[in-house]
Amino acid sequence: MVKAVVGACWGDEGKGKITDMLAEDSDIVVRFQGGANAGHTIVNDYGKFALHLLPSGSFNRNVTNMIGNGVALDIPQLVKEIEDVVSKGVPRPNIVVSERAQVLMPYHKLFDQYEEERLSDRQFGSTKSGIAPFFSDKFSKIGFQVWELFEEERLREKIKNVLEVKNLMLEHIYHKPAIDADELYATCKEYAGMIKPYVIDSVAFMHNAIKEGKTILLEGQLGSLKDPDFGIYPMTTSSSTLAGYGAIGAGIPPYEIKEIITVVKAYSSAVGAGAFVSEIFGDEADELRRRGGDGGEYGATTGRPRRMGWFDCVASRYGCRVQGTTAVAFTVLDVLGYLDEIPVCVGYEIDGEVTRDFPTTGRLERAKPVLKVLPGWKQDIRGIKKYEDLPQNCRNYIEFIERELEVPIKIVSNGPARHDIIMR
Ligand code: GDP
Numbered sequence: 001m002v003k004a005v006v007g008a009c010w011g012d013e014g015k016g017k018i019t020d021m022l023a024e025d026s027d028i029v030v031r032f033q034g035g036a037n038a039g040h041t042i043v044n045d046y047g048k049f050a051l052h053l054l055p056s057g058s059f060n061r062n063v064t065n066m067i068g069n070g071v072a073l074d075i076p077q078l079v080k081e082i083e084d085v086v087s088k089g090v091p092r093p094n095i096v097v098s099e100r101a102q103v104l105m106p107y108h109k110l111f112d113q114y115e116e117e118r119l120s121d122r123q124f125g126s127t128k129s130g131i132a133p134f135f136s137d138k139f140s141k142i143g144f145q146v147w148e149l150f151e152e153e154r155l156r157e158k159i160k161n162v163l164e165v166k167n168l169m170l171e172h173i174y175h176k177p178a179i180d181a182d183e184l185y186a187t188c189k190e191y192a193g194m195i196k197p198y199v200i201d202s203v204a205f206m207h208n209a210i211k212e213g214k215t216i217l218l219e220g221q222l223g224s225l226k227d228p229d230f231g232i233y234p235m236t237t238s239s240s241t242l243a244g245y246g247a248i249g250a251g252i253p254p255y256e257i258k259e260i261i262t263v264v265k266a267y268s269s270a271v272g273a274g275a276f277v278s279e280i281f282g283d284e285a286d287e288l289r290r291r292g293g294d295g296g297e298y299g300a301t302t303g304r305p306r307r308m309g310w311f312d313c314v315a316s317r318y319g320c321r322v323q324g325t326t327a328v329a330f331t332v333l334d335v336l337g338y339l340d341e342i343p344v345c346v347g348y349e350i351d352g353e354v355t356r357d358f359p360t361t362g363r364l365e366r367a368k369p370v371l372k373v374l375p376g377w378k379q380d381i382r383g384i385k386k387y388e389d390l391p392q393n394c395r396n397y398i399e400f401i402e403r404e405l406e407v408p409i410k411i412v413s414n415g416p417a418r419h420d421i422i423m424r
Contacts, residue, residue, distance in 0.1 A: 127302055
């Protein structure tokens with residue numbers, strides 16, 4: 001049984017928490033895309049953790065955590081995260097890494113940084129984790145799959161070839177120092193030693209796991225609106241954030257994904273540049289940011305303050321649709337308990353017309369939010385375990401949004417901890 005846990009919007013919806021919770025009853029958790037460029041914050045019995053590359057099943061002894069072939073594998077970062085959780089008392093997680101995952105090279109981070117510098121005020125707001133240069137290289141067929149680290153002669157030759165063009169770019173476009181082939185080779189050998197204990201044939205592994213009826217979670221990073229095809233292109237990420245891509249990035253048949261749990265946050269937040277129709281500013285935004293998430297809405301990877309906004313029905317419905325959502329997990333609802341009234345964005349006004357359909361980026365940038373104001377519940381809802389025990393206005397808010405999303409909200413999250421959950 002394969003389930004995907006993915007995000008509906010810009011990311012930071014609370015996927016980490018939902019995955020950590022569902023991992024309790026799972027055998028395998030797989031990261032299938034992205035890299036160390038975003039973070040999940042997880043609060044459980046061991047403490048509070050910011051994971052970037054480690055799958056969110058890492059706190060469960062019974063779970064095997066896989067880095068799938070679709071991930072940008074930053075080897076030192078992965079090893080650092082493993083050692084970090086172990087040093088905080090978590091039993092050493094079971095980690096396996098696909099031999100077909102590609103390796104994020106030190107120069108990917110450099111090129112990410114140099115390109116943002118070159119773009120100056122036109123920059124994408126990259127986290128500078130090397131993700132865009134990494135995926136460009138993957139699809140230009142000059143990336144390195146993990147197995148290549150172990151084929152010495154071939155590795156040496158390929159490094160030489162790849163550096164030919166990289167060094168031309170460094171010299172002529174960015175005016176930066178060249179990369180030395182011997183040094184890079186030595187780094188790759190170091191990487192090989194670090195990753196060796198984890199490397200597996202992931203296709204065989206997943207095939208057998210499915211045959212044995214294991215429960216498998218595919219863990220997405222970011223959300224629908226950051227997908228390179230369906231998101232707010234070009235202010236997107238560089239690998240698909242959709243559950244459908246889980247089949248590719250984890251190496252399983254598409255028809256095996258039986259449930260798609262899309263995580264939707266009770267208000268909006270975004271990081272990086274790009275259109276954000278229901279965005280709010282000033283004191284209103286500061287207050288929501290301060291109260292939001294668990295200890296404020298600041299990026300788990302970068303510490304950057306997140307951009308804040310009201311719930312966006314247009315974006316979230318579209319986000320659920322492109323994921324192929326079978327159930328919604330509605331998160332961070334407790335945060336809204338301070339508001340007398342809660343505006344939600346129910347339409348976009350574009351060039352004088354109101355639409356409920358999410359547009360392409362050009363029209364999106366001209367969209368103005370059409371707001372509807374719902375009454376607040378003015379109560380702390382943390383600790384409530386049963387749906388019926390939620391205040392009436394809170395249930396009304398959930399049910400209003402459920403109608404807008406056109407998919408059932410089956411999980412409500414009313415606090416950051418693993419068991420702050422209401423099942424419907
Ligand atoms: P992810 O990348 O989708 O996993 O999201 P992040 O971890 O970046 O952001 C979610 C933040 O909200 C984290 O700080 C979580 O601890 C926190 N969080 C998750 N669910 C809830 C919830 O129901 N209530 C509150 N208050 N915080 C939550």
